[in-house]
Amino acid sequence: MKLSEMREVLAVRGIQLSKSLGQNFLHDGNQLRRITDAAELTKEDKVLEIGPGLGPLTELLLDRAGEVLAIEKDARLVEFLRGRFPPDQNPEFQLLHDDALKFLKREPRDWSEWKLVANLPYSVASPILVELALSPKRPERMVVTLQLEVARRLMAGPGDKDYGVLTLLVQLDYEPRDWFKIPAACFFPAPDVDSACVTLVRRAKPLLPDDHREAFVKIVKRAFSQRRKMMMKLLKEDWPVEELERAFAELELSPQERAEKLSLEQFVAVTDKLFSNR
Numbered sequence: 001m002k003l004s005e006m007r008e009v010l011a012v013r014g015i016q017l018s019k020s021l022g023q024n025f026l027h028d029g030n031q032l033r034r035i036t037d038a039a040e041l042t043k044e045d046k047v048l049e050i051g052p053g054l055g056p057l058t059e060l061l062l063d064r065a066g067e068v069l070a071i072e073k074d075a076r077l078v079e080f081l082r083g084r085f086p087p088d089q090n091p092e093f094q095l096l097h098d099d100a101l102k103f104l105k106r107e108p109r110d111w112s113e114w115k116l117v118a119n120l121p122y123s124v125a126s127p128i129l130v131e132l133a134l135s136p137k138r139p140e141r142m143v144v145t146l147q148l149e150v151a152r153r154l155m156a157g158p159g160d161k162d163y164g165v166l167t168l169l170v171q172l173d174y175e176p177r178d179w180f181k182i183p184a185a186c187f188f189p190a191p192d193v194d195s196a197c198v199t200l201v202r203r204a205k206p207l208l209p210d211d212h213r214e215a216f217v218k219i220v221k222r223a224f225s226q227r228r229k230m231m232m233k234l235l236k237e238d239w240p241v242e243e244l245e246r247a248f249a250e251l252e253l254s255p256q257e258r259a260e261k262l263s264l265e266q267f268v269a270v271t272d273k274l275f276s277n278r
């Protein structure tokens with residue numbers, strides 16, 4: 001969908017775009033193809049798209065995947081999409097008018113054979129990613145366009161300034177693979193922030209059993225609740241000090257260590273120890 005077509009659709013329908021819904025539409029054909037390529041789609045694939053907007057990405061997804069489920073919050077865009085992709089001509093397309101985050105929380109599903117491919121609304125990109133990444137039946141791949149700043153957090157490692165809660169909650173089950181920047185001029189209207197597309201691939205083998213996940217999330221959130229403070233001191237809020245001292249000693253971690261220096265594997269090991277030492 002070219003920029004001129006987008007402008008026309010919006011003008012004819014009198015649609016004023018909403019900043020709070022993150023309505024920056026991608027009109028650059030090359031970038032749309034790069035995003036779809038990153039998803040490595042075949043006709044066997046089922047794709048979840050959050051925020052289809054006017055459908056520039058949806059069109060390519062329908063072309064390459066076997067099934068597409070799109071969730072759009074804005075009723076005006078849903079109405080347009082129903083006309084653009086009529087159900088009788090697109091049986092492989094399902095469009096829901098809903099708030100995607102509320103939908104994901106309200107209706108936990110088995111997404112394990114799905115791929116998320118989306119140019120996410122920036123204000124809810126992180127909670128949507130965490131919701132899907134931590135769900136027991138998480139998608140096999142997530143190819144997401146979001147703020148460059150958030151992309152950096154998804155790809156960060158220990159010691160990086162962007163390393164933190166989002167990094168660890170997503171990397172627990174996903175390996176960040178490729179990424180590329182998308183210039184602001186590729187969107188209409190151009191956003192104030194830089195954007196990037198990141199590919200996250202689900203780990204073949206989970207690092208933690210399902211029943212340890214809640215504890216992992218609690219430990220990570222607590223450990224980063226005050227970045228400059230020693231992790232052991234912060235964790236004392238939730239765990240008995242003797243158990244913490246024993247776990248840190250067994251893992252040869254200094255009691256003075258700060259969360260930002262610990263790797264994902266070390267957070268996993270701390271979670272395991274605190275469980276098995278009980």
Ligand code: SAM
Nearest residue numbers: 021025026051052053072073074099100119121
């Ligand atoms: N995919 C389109 C594109 O690439 O041009 C639009 C992307 S635009 C960045 C984000 C889209 O998400 C908008 O269509 C917006 O209306 C929709 N949206 C915003 N918040 C949403 C939510 N909570 N649930 C579902 N869709 C949402």
